[in-house]
Amino acid sequence: MSGEHRAGGGRFGAVLRQIGSVGIGLIVLGVASSAYLSISGRALGPAAFAPLGTLWILVNAAGPALFQPLEQELGRGIAHARAIGVGARSLLLRSGTLALALLGLVGIVLLAAHRPAADRLFDGDDVLVLALFLGLAGLAAEALCRGAFAGSGDFGRYGAQLGLDGVLRLVGSLGLWIAGSAVAGWYGLVLGLAPVLAVVLTVRGVGGAATAPGQPEAWGRLMRALALLTVGGLLQQFVINAPGVVAKLLATPAEQALAGTFISVLVLARMPLFLFTAIQAAFLPSLAALAARDDRAGFARQARGVMLAVAGMGLAGIAPVAVAGPQIVVLFYGDDFRTSRLILVVLALGSTFVMFGSALSQILISMRSYRSPLIGWSCGSAVFLVALLAPLDLEYRVGLAFLASTAVTSAVLAGGLTRRMRRPLNADDPALEESL
Secondary structure, eight states: OHHHHHHHHHHHHHHHHHHHHHHHHHHHHHHHHHHHHHHHHHHHHHHHHHHHHHHHHHHHHHHHHHHHHHHHHHHHHHHHHHHHHHOOHHHHHHHHHHHHHHHHHHHHHHHHHHHHHHHHHTOOOOOHHHOOOOOOHHHHHHHHHHHHHHHHHHHHHHHHHHHHHHHHHHHHHHHHHHTTTOOHHHHHHHHHHHHHHHHHHHOOOGGGGSSSSOOOOOOHHHHHHHHHHHHHHHHHHHHHHHHHHHHHOOGGGHHHHHHHHHHHHHHHHHOOOHHHHHHHHHHHHHHHHHHTTTOHHHHHHEEEHHHHHHHHHHHHHHHHHHHHHHHHHHHHHHHOOOOEEEEEHHHHHHHHHHHHHHHHHHHHTTTOOHHHHHHHHHHHHHHHHTTTOOSOOOOHHHHHHHHHHHHHHHHHHHHHHHHHSSSSSTOOGGGGSOOO
């Protein structure tokens, strides 16, 4: 066996161990989040659960869209710096400054629009608007921590933060349920405060390349990269999460319970996305390091591993709902939540394409290809809006629009990856040299 092959196998084994560390945290987060949703759904009922379900979707859509680019670029940049033997302190500090500025802007927008947001999205509950801001603040802090953890190879703390976030959700909602609370706002505050407390309990100085001095990060390059990633991320989160919000907005007064059921079923169908986070967290920095060295053989081997893992997770998500989906929904949420097997399969297929699209995006980003993900998710967003014109019942119209948009996105991104692989892996994105 050649030394190169042994080295490649060793790197792949290290990545698998990193996935294990993050995976344990994600399992805890996933199980605890499922319990949180189950407890709150049983405590509130379908109609009252709808605004809380909308909060869940918005936190898990806007948070990653706004702040995941920081995690991605931090993880990629620190791993790149480690691979070539330099530090990344400037990248860490400037990313933190941008996160604070963005969070301040979000706070101003929510303060100015809190009344219509509360009335239209949260059935008049102002507390859920506050919970939305707290949740986004927590996710901003988590993104910075996890980017530094991932880039520095500290996946133990990455996983610990994930798990603690989930445990705090579970403990808070269970306490409310035991106390007999049936107020959506209290359950929303639990969701918003959990990531804030998780950061407070896990943050401490990060070592290695993350805090070592190195070449100062250029503001222009960083902001252009983050702008491309943020716009692409917003479009990605639109494709992923718009179905739940659209179902709530399009529902007539007589369809409010149906919308609540659709949102809860959508959340359940997307549970495999939790597992994808483990792959993304470990593989993006690893692929970035391989790209920095232009190691095409190692890069291709790990990229194939990512896609095979995604296919396995997709199958694991589709099979149960195809066999016993309606029964699983009733078992999970209670007898008031009824849906069809077909809509569950449609949503599970759409979630699988989300994972394929997200994996392809991460592979492209690891090579500093920022425009291709933006183009792919733009196409998916356009398809979703057009597909909503189909003359179908609410849940089928929204569900099939979700499936069509995610399938198109995956196809466009696959084409973008094929084109990008024709260039050196460590070539920069020409967009970083252009004025946006």
